[in-house]
Amino acid sequence: MSQKTSRKSVLGLSSWLRFGIGIAFAAILAGTVAMETELRESSLRSAEERTAMLATTLAQQAADTFQIADLALSSLGRLIGEDTPTTNELALLRLDMTELLRRVPRISSLSYYEQSGWRLATSESEALESASNQARADFFRHHRKHPGNDLYIGPPIRIEASGEWVVTASRRVVHPDGSFDGVLLATMRSTYFADVYSALKTDKQSRIIILSPSAKLMARSPHDDALIGIDVSDNIIPRLIREGATSGSTRQFSPIDGAEVISSFHRLPGRLVAVIYSMTLEAATAPWREGLPYRLLVAGAFLTLVVVGGSRLVRYARARQISELNLLAISRTDALTGLLNRRSFDETLPIEWMRCVASGHPLSLLMIDVDHFKAFNDTYGHQAGDVCLKAIAAAISSAARRPRDRVMRYGGEEMIALLPETPPREAARVAERMRAGIEVLRIPHAASPLGFVTISIGFSTEDRSTAPRSSASDLLADADRALYAAKASGRNRSLASDRPAQLLSAAAYG
CATH class of the missing domain: 3.30.450.20 (PAS domain)
Incomplete structure (x- = not known):
């Protein structure tokens, strides 16, 4: 539990208590109204x-x-x-x-x-x-x-x-x-x-x-x-x-x-x-009106019980809510890099795909892979590999700056950036910022031809106005193929899926 959460739960206890009692009271009242409405509708x-x-x-x-x-x-x-x-x-x-x-x-x-x-x-x-x-x-x-x-x-x-x-x-x-x-x-x-x-x-x-x-x-x-x-x-x-x-x-x-x-x-x-x-x-x-007085009496008794026992109920509910939020955050976050994890990606991609299909706005997906990372681990050890991945994750995240941009760890040394409302030219600029940002770090890598850690990026853009794909899986597969093309053409570069043989750099796009 964070200090901010703890401070809110302790210092704001009396306020939460009054608020919780009010919410519970309103919930029972609303439930009673809903139940009576349904019973009336049932009679009708x-x-x-x-x-x-x-x-x-x-x-x-x-x-x-x-x-x-x-x-x-x-x-x-x-x-x-x-x-x-x-x-x-x-x-x-x-x-x-x-x-x-x-x-x-x-x-x-x-x-x-x-x-x-x-x-x-x-x-x-x-x-x-x-x-x-x-x-x-x-x-x-x-x-x-x-x-x-x-x-x-x-x-x-x-x-x-x-x-x-x-x-x-x-x-x-x-x-x-x-x-x-x-x-x-x-x-x-x-x-x-x-x-x-x-x-x-x-x-x-x-x-x-x-x-x-x-x-x-x-x-x-x-x-x-x-x-x-x-x-x-x-x-x-x-x-x-x-x-x-x-x-x-x-x-x-x-x-x-x-x-x-x-x-x-x-x-x-x-x-x-x-x-x-x-x-x-x-x-x-x-028939509904005949039993109404008795049901209202029972509802009144429950409302009284909420007011009397509200303090304990609010404390319990608050503690449980914080626990569930922490567990949810843990389940969606990669423990090593702090990025969103594969589960989060699997949930986010279909949502952004549907938004893209519905709105017609482009959706770009970048697949990022650390070059020669197995050799890095073999040379420097897995602890150094973990430190390297953390630094790369931070640099990549800083290159995807918009509120809806998402950078996620896909698995191992692979990461994914999901960029809603991003056309190919802008996706190329983001990819180049990521690639250059890692290059600037100059993380030593003796097994790399360049002597430092680099990344390769393959990206694809779904543009509904030109040759739309049938599913989000096709978008992911195209980015994956572009990544393999980037590696095959020498690594430390970014390639677009629709132009797999051409290097895309910041200079190429002005």
């Missing part, structure tokens, strides 16, 4: 799952209802046949309609309209308007315009005589040549869906809605006449349906009453009609 996710399941179930019920209406209309279509019914046939058709309603009570009325929009047969007098022409009604215009024979579920209609809202399902009637001959219409009271759905709601505040393909409310539980028929096409769920979504969940503010709700929707198979189940956030978070 659970509510989303429940609403999604209920929306699916209710959509199936609605699909079954429309399927029954479709079967009823198909049956009536077969009775009508391909020719316009006679008066007697219309009377029989009305009897069949009445019998179908008796067997299928969820359908409120059945009607048959000829090609001009006049009603020829109906199950009961109050269905739609008693004698009005429906040529301009949405369901009628749809079938007159579209030749298909699929069931059409249109927007809700309000019966003028009773003021009651009904959901419409209709089929096209055609001539033998396929041309338009009228419409068969089935209606279902909006209150029917509201009554059925009210029994399936999980709480009184939940809302259930059936949306028409045009995003109008066809039915709602709880029922409200004032809301049936309103257009909510600007809401997020209709937008998702128009984009092709068949189901989903979202948290939103209700477009009807502004309440914050969790809404899950499910489209009826093959149709743009959707059932939406909405649960208020108040109802969704009720």
Whole structure:
């Protein structure tokens, strides 16, 4: 432990104690908030799952209802046949309609309209308007315009005589040549869906809605006449349906009453009609709120414990932190030279490589080797070799001066300099400063042709704008090859990997 660290831990003990207690207090408080936030989110996710399941179930019920209406209309279509019914046939058709309603009570009325929009047969007098022409009604215009024979579920209609809202399902009637001959219409009271759905709601505040393909409310539980028929096409769920979504969940503010709700929707198979189940956030978070007072009491007890026992905790944590920092520094530092070690290099190179790739700035790597170092050890002994390596490490480090430059011991007498944002010319200057700096030391070396210790340097630069390499390993390999080329060409020199046969010196680069 350094004297500076010791002085801070001793003289600043009382300050660290107060700070530590505050941090621990804040940590528990933040942890409590985070835990409660997660528990609340868990309640909301659970509510989303429940609403999604209920929306699916209710959509199936609605699909079954429309399927029954479709079967009823198909049956009536077969009775009508391909020719316009006679008066007697219309009377029989009305009897069949009445019998179908008796067997299928969820359908409120059945009607048959000829090609001009006049009603020829109906199950009961109050269905739609008693004698009005429906040529301009949405369901009628749809079938007159579209030749298909699929069931059409249109927007809700309000019966003028009773003021009651009904959901419409209709089929096209055609001539033998396929041309338009009228419409068969089935209606279902909006209150029917509201009554059925009210029994399936999980709480009184939940809302259930059936949306028409045009995003109008066809039915709602709880029922409200004032809301049936309103257009909510600007809401997020209709937008998702128009984009092709068949189901989903979202948290939103209700477009009807502004309440914050969790809404899950499910489209009826093959149709743009959707059932939406909405649960208020108040109802969704009720399970979380039930246990909240107890959990807050427990959190308060822990906070009190932190305040009372904070002094010992801070001293222990401080001592352990210093120990871990010392161990970390030792694990990343070469004990002999004081340079960063091979482990640090293995961690730093990939990081600098990714920065180079991301930013496009050049990255230079210098491999440095002490010339004839084995002969130096054999001549002067390993202790002298250690002293020599220390001096070389210090000189090389002084040549790489920028904050992000890193000089590391690679192994034995090999060292590496990693120079971010350094183009080849600048890398050559740094390499030459290193080489010249060692030469100036004039460390005696009887086994060297020059009589003193020298170094050889090979370097490579990753420039993404010209022939980028595929990996950091390629950059290292190129520098290694340049180093061998420098040694092969006489040592005491630096060579670039892309110019292995040319000596690079400070003079060459101005």
